[in-house]
Amino acid sequence: MSDSVNTPEAPRSASPGTAPSRGRDKAEPRFPDGPKADPAGSHFERRIRSFQPRRSRVTAGQADALQRLWHRWGLDIDGQRVLDLAELFGNDHPVVLEIGFGMGEATAQMAAADPGTNILAVDVHTPGQGNLLGLAERNGLANVRVGNGDAIILLREMLAPDSLDGLRVFFPDPWPKKRHHKRRLIQPDFLTLAAARLRPGAILHCATDWEPYAEQMLEVLTVHPAYENTSPDGGFAPRPAFRPLTRFEGQGLDKGHAVNDLLFRRVPHRSLP
Numbered sequence: 001m002s003d004s005v006n007t008p009e010a011p012r013s014a015s016p017g018t019a020p021s022r023g024r025d026k027a028e029p030r031f032p033d034g035p036k037a038d039p040a041g042s043h044f045e046r047r048i049r050s051f052q053p054r055r056s057r058v059t060a061g062q063a064d065a066l067q068r069l070w071h072r073w074g075l076d077i078d079g080q081r082v083l084d085l086a087e088l089f090g091n092d093h094p095v096v097l098e099i100g101f102g103m104g105e106a107t108a109q110m111a112a113a114d115p116g117t118n119i120l121a122v123d124v125h126t127p128g129q130g131n132l133l134g135l136a137e138r139n140g141l142a143n144v145r146v147g148n149g150d151a152i153i154l155l156r157e158m159l160a161p162d163s164l165d166g167l168r169v170f171f172p173d174p175w176p177k178k179r180h181h182k183r184r185l186i187q188p189d190f191l192t193l194a195a196a197r198l199r200p201g202a203i204l205h206c207a208t209d210w211e212p213y214a215e216q217m218l219e220v221l222t223v224h225p226a227y228e229n230t231s232p233d234g235g236f237a238p239r240p241a242f243r244p245l246t247r248f249e250g251q252g253l254d255k256g257h258a259v260n261d262l263l264f265r266r267v268p269h270r271s272l273p
Contacts, residue, residue: 034066035129035148039076062130069133070146077122077149079157088145089118094165097197098122099151099185100172102248104132109244111141117165122147122154155193162199171248174210186217188224195226198266203230206262207243209252214260227264236260 030037058066066074075088086092098121101107107121121144123129129146136144147154172185186206194204204227208214218236221227231237239245239261249259 030126031063031066031070033068034070035074035126036076036078039078039149040153041078056125056127058127058130061134062127064130065134065137066126066130069137073133073136073145074129075120075145075147077147077151077154077158079153081158082160083158083163085118085120085159085163088120089143091118093118093143095120095163096166096168097151097154097159097164098168098170100169101128101132102171102246103128104135106170106244106246107132107144108135108139108141110242111136111144112139113242115141115143118143118145120145120147122149122151124149152190152193155197159197161196164197165199165202167194167198167202167204169205170207170243171209171246172206172213174208174213176210176212181216184213184216186213186220188220191220191224191226195224195266200266200268202266204262204264204266205240205243207239207259209249209257209259211258211260214258214262217262218260221262221264226267228267230263230265237263 075083085095089095093116095118098107098119101121101123102125104121107119111117111119121132123146129148132144132146135141136146169185174184191204198204204221206217206221208217214236222229222234229235239259240263243261252259
């Protein structure tokens with residue numbers, strides 16, 4: 001997962017392979033036809049965020065994709081309306097929400113392998129947004145939409161009950177320091193919110209290479225009344241074939257990191273805490 005905030009950068013001189021700077025005024029949008037820097041603005045209370053700022057350069061190709069394709073396949077998460085997902089994708093295929101897609105390579109592979117499933121991929125990392133849009137265009141992936149902003153606002157304000165057929169959270173920020181554990185995304189309150197948007201039978205799929213976080217995920221999911229473990233032994237699941245092995249994951253495996261997948265099913269509706 002790319003855990004970052006879309007923070008405008010100060011103008012810099014261009015370097016090879018990057019979008020040129022033209023002395024942009026601070027008040028001028030970084031991408032006039034692309035994602036907004038803070039789409040929800042001050043409409044919602046500030047809360048403890050599960051992502052952290054990370055400044056990255058945007059290449060010329062990524063900037064071009066953001067400018068040309070955002071109006072077609074991009075979505076600013078402003079919290080001001082409930083989405084009609086059939087209208088957003090132009091069909092009534094099942095929709096899976098992916099929170100945190102990094103540079104989008106794995107998302108694009110999953111979309112290509114399953115064109116009958118729509119993927120609403122959300123991140124706040126501008127280079128990744130541009131990269132995924134470019135991949136979608138080059139590979140003809142009509143089943144991908146790119147969301148920009150806070151996934152909590154999307155779930156709480158912009159998605160209808162039972163509107164999702166799946167939720168994927170791959171390699172979220174583990175926030176390893178104990179004092180930062182409250183920032184981890186997979187917490188009881190988040191699971192309750194997600195359950196309200198997942199139809200019965202939908203799969204929540206998490207993956208992490210940080211073993212203490214994997215253990216916490218397993219613990220909170222196991223005791224939550226809205227979910228049941230698809231693993232017969234009640235533990236972690238083998239990596240399913242549809243989840244690509246990413247470059248990031250491969251580097252971790254080379255270093256001896258253990259990667260754990262968790263696949264939990266949304267149970268039929270019952271009273272939630």
